[in-house]
Amino acid sequence: MASEAVNRNFIEQVKESRKKIRDCFKRSHEALQLRESILLSRIDEIEEDYNDKTQEMNSLVEALNKEMAQATVTLSANKLAEAHKQISSIIENKITELTADTDSSIKFEWNNQFETDIGQLGSIMLNGQTNIPPTRTFPPQVKPVVPDYKVKLLPTAYCCKRSDNKAPGELNVPRGIAVHYQTGNIYITDRDNNRVQVFSSNRDYLFMFSEKMNKPVGICISQNKVFVTQVQGHCVNMYELEGKLIRSVGGEGNGEVQFYHPQGLDTSDRNSNVYVCDRDNYRVQILTEKLKFNSMLGIGLFNNPRDVKVTRDRVLVLDGSDPCMFVFNSDHVLINRLITRGIGKQTNNPIRFDIDRDYNIIMSDYSDHCVSVFNQEGEQIHKFGKKGQGIGEFYNPFGIVLDNTGHIIVVSDKNTNCLQFF
Incomplete structure (x- = not known):
């Protein structure tokens, strides 16, 4: 119980x-x-x-x-x-x-039992193997606007009287031309006046600079620096945008950072290196952004390197002796050779060139007094101009550049009006 x-x-x-x-x-x-x-x-x-x-x-x-x-x-x-x-x-x-x-x-008071370590909520990480594409495929000198090559290109403006005197805004054997794409200002090497003249995008004369210049020919702009080659001084100068000399390197010779009649040059947006056509040493010298020696390009390939353009993934060198265009990848391995003289004599005496966003090549032909346009396969897709002093005509066109609105700007050696806009 x-x-x-x-x-x-x-x-x-x-x-x-x-x-x-x-x-x-x-x-x-x-x-x-x-x-x-x-x-x-x-x-x-x-x-x-x-x-x-x-x-x-x-x-x-x-x-x-x-x-x-x-x-x-x-x-x-x-x-x-x-x-x-x-x-x-x-x-x-x-x-x-x-x-x-x-x-x-x-303000809230929370019991400790509700607290959570933020690390347990997960995180976002970039895997070391992730391939992140560059923010820009092309450097600043490759323009955002591609001209319409299918229509007849006619000049929209012309200026800059050719003259043997040194009056501001007048040119005596102009050679190189470059555009600062943030301001639209146009920089021209005025060779026989031993100076660089600067004009606004509206073609108004702004200023000039001439410190340590001996027949300036090639010119390029990288952000806030201007680089100029001196064909008789056999050197490369670096200036501020306003024309103050920062550094000058070189001298006649065939060693490192020595030149013999340097011509066109360009800068790499990928690593800020400066590529210089060392014409009569038959090579392209590659310098650092402080103009120290880096390496050589085209030894044994070039006979007359005149101009160079650098993009994120290519280096293009114009050789005037064949004439032809050598195309290298970013590792400086030769991948193509374009625009040989060949059938139809596409070019006679190409002297300078520029490229647009689609890799079309816009080239001045000094002896044929015209401008030719080639696609990236080397096929001629357009040609304009003829010998003469009239509007839209050329007498030894030399420097050529695309501005940031898609206009083609050509500077001619012997035209009465040296600068024409298309």
Whole structure:
């Protein structure tokens, strides 16, 4: 009998324990629901309060701006400064007050059991093997606009009188031309005047510079630096955009950072190296951005390297003896050879070139007095100009460049108006 009583007592205790546990969790659940409701309600209040205070702040700023505008009209300079100081102080105090109110209204206390290590929430990582493409495929000198070569290209403007004197804006045997694409300014090497002249995109004369120049011919611009080759000085100069000489390197010879009649040059947007056509040493010298020796290109290949253009993945070198265009990849491995003389005599005496975004090649032909356009396979797709002094005619065209609006700019050696825009 005693054992039966004990069993009944144990069973009753188990039932009571289960009931207490259920009641406890029920009350806890109800309390959590109530807490959730309170917190959500508080969040709504904070959001509404924040919106109200934001509106109040905007109204205050608008009112203060109106007051400041009125003060500008009515107050003297001294009073205006004092009013501006007072108004600024009022704004700062009000912002501090509203910020403090907002900050204090959104503080929450969380039980430690709800804290989560942020590292457990996951992260975003770049795998070391991920191939991230460059932000730009082409350097700044490759233009965003491709001219319409299917239509007849006619000059839109011409300027710069050819003259033997040294008047500003007049040219005597111009050679190289480059455009600074942020400002649109045009830089021209005025060879026999031993200077570089600079014009605006509207063709207005701006200024010139001539420090340490001996027959300047090639020119290129990289961001805020101008690089110029001196054909008689056998050197390369680096200038600020305003014309202040930064550095000059070189001298006649065939060693490293020595040149013999250097011609066109260009800079690499990928590594800031400077590629210089060392014409009568039959090579391209590659210098660092500080004009220190880096390497050589085309030893045993070139006979008359005249101009070079560098993109993210290619280096193009114009050799005038065949004539032909050597195409290298970014590792300086020869991958193609374009525009040979061949059938139809596509080019007679190519002298300078530029490239557009689609790798079309726009080339000046000094002896045929014209401009030819080739696609990247070397096929001639357009040709314009003929010998003459008229508009749209050339007499020994030399430097050529595309500006950032897609205009082709050509500077001619012996034209009455040396500079023409197409």
